Each structure stands twice: as structure tokens, then as C-alpha cells.
Amino acid sequence: MLYNPKYERLTRGELAQVQIERLQSTLNRAYRNVAFYRHLFDANGVDLEGVKSVEALGRLPLTTREDLAQSYPYDMFAVPLRDIARIHSIAGASSAPVAVGYTRNDLKHCTECTARALTAAGVHAGDVVQIAFPYNLFLGGYGFHQGAEQVGASVIPSLATASVERQIVLMRDFKTTILICTPGYALQLAHALEELQVHRERLHLRVGIFGGEPWPEGVRQELEQRLGVVCLDAYGLSDVMGPGAAAECGERQGLHVNEDHFIVEAVHPETLCPVKRGEAGELVFTTIAREGFPVIRYRSGDIGALDEAPCACGRSFARIRKSARRADDRFFFQGVGIFPAQIGRIIDDVMGWKPRRQILLDRHEGTDAMEVRLEVTEGIASLDEIRNLEHLRERVEKRIETVLDVRVKACFVEPASLADAEANPVVDRRPT
Amino acid sequence: MLRILNLETGYGRLRVLKGVSLHVSSGEIVTLIGANGAGKSTLLSCVAGVVRPWAGEVVLNGRPITGLPPEQVVASGCSLSPEGRQVFGPMTVRENLLMGGYVRRGERGREETEAALEEVYGLFEVLRQRRDQLAGTLSGGEQQMLAIGRALMARPRLVMMDEPSLGIAPRVVQMIYETLPELKRRGMTLLLVEQNARAALRVADRGYVLETGQIVCEGDSEELLGNREVQRAYLGKDYRRIDE
Numbered sequence: 001m002l003y004n005p006k007y008e009r010l011t012r013g014e015l016a017q018v019q020i021e022r023l024q025s026t027l028n029r030a031y032r033n034v035a036f037y038r039h040l041f042d043a044n045g046v047d048l049e050g051v052k053s054v055e056a057l058g059r060l061p062l063t064t065r066e067d068l069a070q071s072y073p074y075d076m077f078a079v080p081l082r083d084i085a086r087i088h089s090i091a092g093a094s095s096a097p098v099a100v101g102y103t104r105n106d107l108k109h110c111t112e113c114t115a116r117a118l119t120a121a122g123v124h125a126g127d128v129v130q131i132a133f134p135y136n137l138f139l140g141g142y143g144f145h146q147g148a149e150q151v152g153a154s155v156i157p158s159l160a161t162a163s164v165e166r167q168i169v170l171m172r173d174f175k176t177t178i179l180i181c182t183p184g185y186a187l188q189l190a191h192a193l194e195e196l197q198v199h200r201e202r203l204h205l206r207v208g209i210f211g212g213e214p215w216p217e218g219v220r221q222e223l224e225q226r227l228g229v230v231c232l233d234a235y236g237l238s239d240v241m242g243p244g245a246a247a248e249c250g251e252r253q254g255l256h257v258n259e260d261h262f263i264v265e266a267v268h269p270e271t272l273c274p275v276k277r278g279e280a281g282e283l284v285f286t287t288i289a290r291e292g293f294p295v296i297r298y299r300s301g302d303i304g305a306l307d308e309a310p311c312a313c314g315r316s317f318a319r320i321r322k323s324a325r326r327a328d329d330r331f332f333f334q335g336v337g338i339f340p341a342q343i344g345r346i347i348d349d350v351m352g353w354k355p356r357r358q359i360l361l362d363r364h365e366g367t368d369a370m371e372v373r374l375e376v377t378e379g380i381a382s383l384d385e386i387r388n389l390e391h392l393r394e395r396v397e398k399r400i401e402t403v404l405d406v407r408v409k410a411c412f413v414e415p416a417s418l419a420d421a422e423a424n425p426v427v428d429r430r431p432t
Numbered sequence: 433m434l435r436i437l438n439l440e441t442g443y444g445r446l447r448v449l450k451g452v453s454l455h456v457s458s459g460e461i462v463t464l465i466g467a468n469g470a471g472k473s474t475l476l477s478c479v480a481g482v483v484r485p486w487a488g489e490v491v492l493n494g495r496p497i498t499g500l501p502p503e504q505v506v507a508s509g510c511s512l513s514p515e516g517r518q519v520f521g522p523m524t525v526r527e528n529l530l531m532g533g534y535v536r537r538g539e540r541g542r543e544e545t546e547a548a549l550e551e552v553y554g555l556f557e558v559l560r561q562r563r564d565q566l567a568g569t570l571s572g573g574e575q576q577m578l579a580i581g582r583a584l585m586a587r588p589r590l591v592m593m594d595e596p597s598l599g600i601a602p603r604v605v606q607m608i609y610e611t612l613p614e615l616k617r618r619g620m621t622l623l624l625v626e627q628n629a630r631a632a633l634r635v636a637d638r639g640y641v642l643e644t645g646q647i648v649c650e651g652d653s654e655e656l657l658g659n660r661e662v663q664r665a666y667l668g669k670d671y672r673r674i675d676e
Contacts, residue, residue: 017435021453025640025647032648049451052438083660105655289651291659 003119003151004112007260008315012308015316018260019054022288027051030294033078036071037296054263057286058274062267062297065098072096079103079292088139088242100139100241101292107146109289110139113244113258114147120249120256120313121209121232123178125152128204130174132167132181132189133212134160134335136405139242140212144180147244153178160185160335164192175204180234182335183215183223184368190226191366200228209234211243213332214302214324235320237300241287246320251312254319261289264320265297266306269327280305282327283320301328331426333361334368336406340425343372346403350395358421363430370408372396375418433458433621434479434510434590439488441478448474450645451488456590461612461622463632463653465666466642472625473515475642476592479623480512481505492590507535511583515594515625517575519582521568525559528567528578532585545585551618552581555611573604580608590621597628609635629666633657641666 002008010018027048030037041048044061051057068076077084084101102110123129129148133141135157148155158170160181167189170176179186186208193200205227211234223231235255236243245262246255257264266281267274275281283300287293303323311319330337340359348354356375361368374396376389389412396410434456442448448471456462466472477483479490481502490498492508500508511532520528529552533545553560556577562570567578576596583591597605605628612635615622626632633639633653641649641662649662656662 017437017453017455020437021455021640021647021650024451024453025650028643028646028648052451079661103660104658105651108655291661 001119001122001124002314003116005314008116008256008317010260010316012316015259016054019263019288020052022260023054023057023263023286024051026286026288026290026294027296029078030296034076034294036067036075037294057263057297058265060297062272062284062299063295064299065301068098068295069096073099074101076293076295077101078290078294084292088142090138103292106290106292109261110143110242110244111146111150113261114143115150116147116258117234117244117247118144118147118151118153118178118209120247120315121178121207121234122230122250123148123151123153123207123209127153127177127206128156128174129153129178129180130156130158130167130171130176132158132160132162132179132185134405138336140236140335143236143243144209148178148180164188165196168192168196168198171203171205172198177204177206179205179208179227179229181208181210182212183210183219183231184213184332184334184363184366186210186223186227186231187219187363188366190223194226195365205229207232209247211235212335213337214322214326216324233322235302235322237285237298241285241290241295245285249311249313249315253311254307254321256311256313256315256317256319257306259317262286263288264306264318266304269303275305278305278307280321280323299327301326301330303327329426331359331361331428333370334406336404338404338406342404343400346399347372347374347396350399351392356418356421358418358424359426361426361428361430368430370406372400372408372410373413373418374410375421376412376415433460433493434623435489435491436475436479437489437491439475439478439490440486441474441483442486443474443483447486448645449478452642452645452647454640454647454650456621456623458589458621459616459619460638461616461624461636463624463626463629463636463639464642465626465629465632465639465656465662467665468627470642471645472642473594476512476514476594476623476625479505479510479592482512503535506586506588509589511586511588511591513579513583513591513593513596515598517572517579519567519570519575519578521566523567524564525567525570525578526563529559529582529585532582533587535586544587548585548587552584555584555614556581571604573600573608576600576604576608580611584615584620588620590623591615592623592625594625595627596624597626597631605631627666629662630657630668 083103085104086102089097089099131144135141158167208229208231220231232248235246246257248255263286265284267284269282280303283302283304285298286296303325304320306318308318330339358373360371393410400408437453438451440449440451464472478485481500485499492510497505533548536545596608609631624632636653639653639656640647
């Protein structure tokens with residue numbers, strides 16, 4: 001089933017025409033309305049009229065997450081604030097957060113893209129869709145919610161903050177057929193089901209659509225086996241476009257990119273040159289249907305290869321074959337992408353000095369856990385100092401929770417015990 | 433049906449179109465809206481072969497027609513109803529219409545021309561009533577119908593209309609606009625250029641916004657009607673009140 005066959009089945013030639021039209025109109029609008037892009041293009045001597053094909057896009061400068069953060073609050077908006085229907089925001093790579101504005105049409109497009117993703121996963125009007133994503137400043141939950149309503153399904157916005165036990169009660173009592181959450185959360189649910197001895201035969205789950213963080217093939221197999229459902233991957237860039245940028249169809253041979261909304265390129269993460277066709281590279285996205293917040297050649301940090309070969313499902317959109325690797329040092333924790341530097345800055349701010357630090361990631365009973373280890377410089381002399389350190393430790397934990405919306409444990413360790421911290425700032429012991 | 437890629441043209445040293453790309457799929461009504469002087473009419477003239485393109489390509493039904501003379505463009509299935517009607521005043525309505533079908537020749541051509549004439553009369557009853565009247569004595573609205581009818585005489589698959597609502601009483605504009613979906617039902621594809629954006633977007637499937645020779649916005653008509661920039665620039669401030 002295709003949600004919008006008119007677009008999802010365009011021939012590659014027709015698609016190229018749609019893409020170049022939308023790209024040119026996006027570039028013209030971005031240059032006219034977005035100060036950041038006007039400066040960027042002028043400073044780099046970019047001749048926008050010279051962009052006569054989608055391939056020519058590769059000559060334009062890239063946009064980074066840092067650029068978005070520096071444009072906070074609304075220097076990246078292409079329309080006046082009163083035209084913005086909704087704002088979503090995430091923590092930036094450095095100090096400032098990133099705020100993304102959506103016009104009504106943008107939200108409609110987001111709905112369309114997630115509706116396509118859900119249809120590709122086999123979701124239809126008879127389904128009960130349980131969305132255990134966060135519904136907050138991050139678009140993930142809302143995006144899938146809108147799409148699920150659009151395809152006519154019954155939606156349970158069960159949120160990721162509800163306890164797993166409640167999730168399971170809802171799932172059982174309302175005969176949930178589709179589960180949408182992060183793969184990490186799905187593992188937690190799988191674990192809880194086994195703990196509570198709820199047999200999967202008593203549930204009606206059919207498909208799991210998981211996204212928000214990269215997950216290797218091994219996790220898919222584990223989830224399929226433990227939950228007894230078909231598991232499909234969905235990809236979105238919470239930073240700039242929310243969910244629905246790309247999603248797997250039943251063939252499970254990569255994620256179809258909604259190419260009438262996004263142009264995706266793969267570039268070498270260091271040279272930033274396009275990689276050879278079919279090779280893996282850092283995925284770079286350009287929005288071509290966005291009104292409120294167009295981004296041009298945005299570096300996602302995600303690594304993947306692009307495959308334009310026809311797919312048995314009939315969609316002509318290219319597929320991303322994702323890799324769990326990242327082009328940068330961002331890691332994913334409970335579905336939130338975090339840069340070690342974000343945590344580092346909080347530590348430095350709170351402590352007032354720069355203790356050596358190391359982040360430990362673990363998974364206990366399906367739940368991700370993070371420990372931030374901080375090295376004290378010398379032996380602790382007095383009780384006062386201990387009290388002081390305890391106070392600092394709590395403030396670090398609180399501050400990380402406030403800024404990044406994740407709960408972590410902070411602790412102090414002996415001097416010189418983090419000798420390998422520079423080489424390994426993040427130790428990920430979660431099973432893959 | 434029609435595919436335009438990076439079209440550039442102008443007059444003398446004045447560059448009017450600065451690389452325009454758009455397409456019209458078979459059976460669609462697509463509108464090109466924009467302010468006076470944005471280059472809308474120039475684009476239609478360029479496709480129709482009246483103005484020579486400087487660069488870019490125009491493809492009609494898979495066949496390049498870039499820079500072909502007007503009669504060949506008409507022969508390949510694309511007619512233009514020009515801005516300001518431009519009917520032949522001293523000729524009768526019927527003679528004007530026959531001019532539109534002149535690319536057809538021979539015995540079979542005559543039969544087809546008669547059939548086309550009948551179709552046009554079926555679409556605009558008033559033209560039948562006034563078929564022997566001089567075109568110059570028609571009202572503005574009737575002249576507009578005549579201009580459209582004349583374009584239809586070649587039985588084109590793609591009809592391009594330049595400002596069909598220009599200088600015409602609102603009631604007649606509505607009448608003309610009601611015939612557009614009928615043309616679509618008859619299997620025709622329309623590219624409609626308008627300053628009257630609201631009227632155009634109501635009948636069109638999709639639209640493009642042209643500003644100083646560049647496309648700055650495109651999308652489904654519904655989306656463009658909901659786009660606040662478009663509302664402010666082309667639909668008038670108290671858009672909602674007028675609309676109801």
C-alpha cells in the first residue's frame with residue numbers, strides 16, 4: 001500500500017523535475033528571506049542561478065548544527081513569527097538550543113510524510129497505534145501522532161514517560177497492533193513483558209516502528225524474537241524536520257527517503273566531497289518543501305549509503321542503508337542524541353573547573369543508564385569538602401536533566417583513575 | 433505534458449526570466465501567479481514561440497519544442513489564449529474562430545474544424561448566438577470567451593491562458609472560470625497565468641508563484657491559499673472577508 005502513489009511512484013525522471021523546481025524555489029526563498037543563507041551564499045560567492053540541476057546542489061556550502069544554534073532564536077526562520085504555527089526545539093551542540101519553526105503547511109507535510117511511513121509499514125485505518133515517544137519540544141511523538149490520525153488509525157499517545165507497566169496495560173486492554181517508540185524503549189518493554197509474564201500471544205502487536213536512535217540489525221532480530229512482531233526502522237532528523245524523513249517498507253531493504261520533500265546526499269565526512277554512488281557517507285539533507293525553516297545541505301552526522309535501485313514495493317524513492325556509525329561523536333541515550341561536549345560544558349559550568357570526565361553507558365533490564373564519572377584532583381581532606389562535592393554532584397545531575405531532558409547518575413572517582421578518558425570519553429557497554 | 437527547465441529569456445538587454453523550471457502533468461490545471469511584471473506573460477509567450485528563449489529547455493509530450501515558431505508549437509498540441517484577448521475586431525466571431533483552426537488543412541481538416549467549432553459553441557453558447565457579429569462589437573467578457581474559443585479550435589492538448597480575468601466584470605470572470613474544469617473534463621491540460629490569484633487557485637490543482645523572473649514558491653492550490661506570504665502578497669489583506 002502506498003499513501004500517495006502520485007508522488008511515491010514518480011519515475012526518476014519526473015522526480016528530478018519536481019526536485020529541481022522545488023530546490024530552485026527553496027533557494028530563491030531562502031536567499032530572499034533568511035539572513036543566514038543570504039550571508040552564507042554571498043560570502044561564498046554562490047551563484048544561485050547556476051544551480052540548474054540537483055547535482056549542482058553539491059557545490060553549495062553546508063549547514064551545521066552549530067549554524068542552527070547560532071541562529072537561535074529565529075534567524076533561520078524564513079517567515080515572520082506570526083506565520084509560525086508551532087515551534088519545536090532541541091538542545092544544540094554547544095551553548096544555545098536549536099529552535100525550529102513550522103508553518104501550517106509544514107505541519108501538514110510532516111503529517112503526510114509520517115502517514116507515508118506508517119502506510120509503508122502496513123498501518124491502516126483498523127489499527128490501534130500506541131505511540132510511546134516523548135511528546136514535548138521534540139517533534140517525534142507529535143509527528144507520528146498526526147500521521148497515524150491521518151491514516152485513520154486509533155491512536156494512544158502513551159508517551160515515553162508513562163511507566164512500562166502502564167504501557168503494557170494499555171497495550172493489552174486496547175489491543176494495540178502498532179507500537180511506535182525508540183528501539184531502546186522497545187527493549188525495556190520486551191523485558192517488562194517477560195518479567196510480568198505477559199505472553200505475547202495475549203497481545204495483538206503486529207508491527208513495531210522504531211526510530212529516534214540508530215539500532216543495529218542484531219537489535220532488530222532480538223526485538224522481533226522477543227516481541228513477536230515485524231520491526232521496521234523510521235528515520236527523522238529531530239533537529240530540523242522531525243520524523244518521516246525516511247522509513248522502511250515491508251521489503252526491509254533500506255529506508256525510502258521522501259524525495260519530493262528532501263534531497264539527500266552522501267558526502268565523505270572529512271573531505272565533504274560526494275562519495276561514489278552507493279558508498280557510505282555522511283547524510284546531508286536539503287528540505288525542498290519547507291516554508292518556515294528551510295535548511296540547505298544540512299549535515300546530519302549520520303552515516304549511510306544511498307540506493308536508487310527500484311524496490312519491489314513500487315516506491316521509486318531512493319533508500320538509505322543506514323549504518324550505526326556516526327560522523328561525529330554524538331551518541332544516543334533513551335532516544336535523545338547527545339554530544340559529549342554538551343555534558344562537558346555543563347560539568348565545567350557547575351564545577352567551576354574542568355575535572356577529567358568519562359561517560360559510561362549501560363543497559364540494565366532493558367533500560368539505558370548513564371553514569372558521568374568525574375575525577376577529583378587530589379585526596380579529600382575535610383568533611384566540608386565532601387559535603388561540597390556531594391552538593392556539586394547533585395547540581396551536575398540536575399543541570400543535565402534540565403538541559404538535556406535525560407536522567408543520569410554523576411559520581412566522583414579517585415584521582416588518576418580516568419587515565420583513558422581522553423581517548424575514550426564515552427564508554428558504551430550496551431549490548432548491540 | 434509540459435516540462436520547462438531553467439528557462440531564460442528577455443527583451444533586448446532586459447533579462448525577464450532568470451532560470452524558471454516548472455511542469456504541468458497531463459490533465460492538470462496549473463496556475464502561475466505573480467505581480468505585474470514578474471514575467472508570467474513572457475513565460476507563456478516563450479513557450480508559445482512568440483518570444484525566443486535565451487537558455488533552458490521546453491519539452492512538450494516528450495518532444496523538445498524550445499524555440500520552435502508559433503505555428504509549429506500549435507501543431508504540436510499547445511495553444512495560447514493571449515493577454516488582452518487580441519481578437520480580430522473587423523472579422524466575425526466565426527471567422528475569428530476559424531483562424532484558430534487554420535493549422536488544419538484538406539477535406540478531413542474541414543470536418544474536424546466544423547466539429548471543433550461545434551465544441552466551442554457548446555462551451556460558450558453566446559458565441560454561437562453572435563457568430564456573425566463582428567468581434568470588435570463584443571463585450572470584454574465575450575471577447576475573452578472568443579479568445580479562449582479560438583485557442584481551442586486547434587484542438588490542443590495543452591491550453592495556455594494569459595489573464596483571462598483581465599478587465600472583465602466579476603460575474604463574467606466567474607462564468608469563464610466555471611468553464612475551466614469543463615475543459616479539464618474534456619481531457620485538456622491547462623496552464624493558467626493570473627494576477628487574480630484567488631480565482632486561479634480555486635480552480636487549479638497546483639500553482640507556482642513567480643517573482644522578478646524566479647519561482648519563489650510552489651505547491652498544491654490549497655497549500656498556496658493557506659500560505660500567509662501568498663495571502664499577503666497576492667490575495668489581499670482582508671482575504672477572508674472577500675472570500676465569503
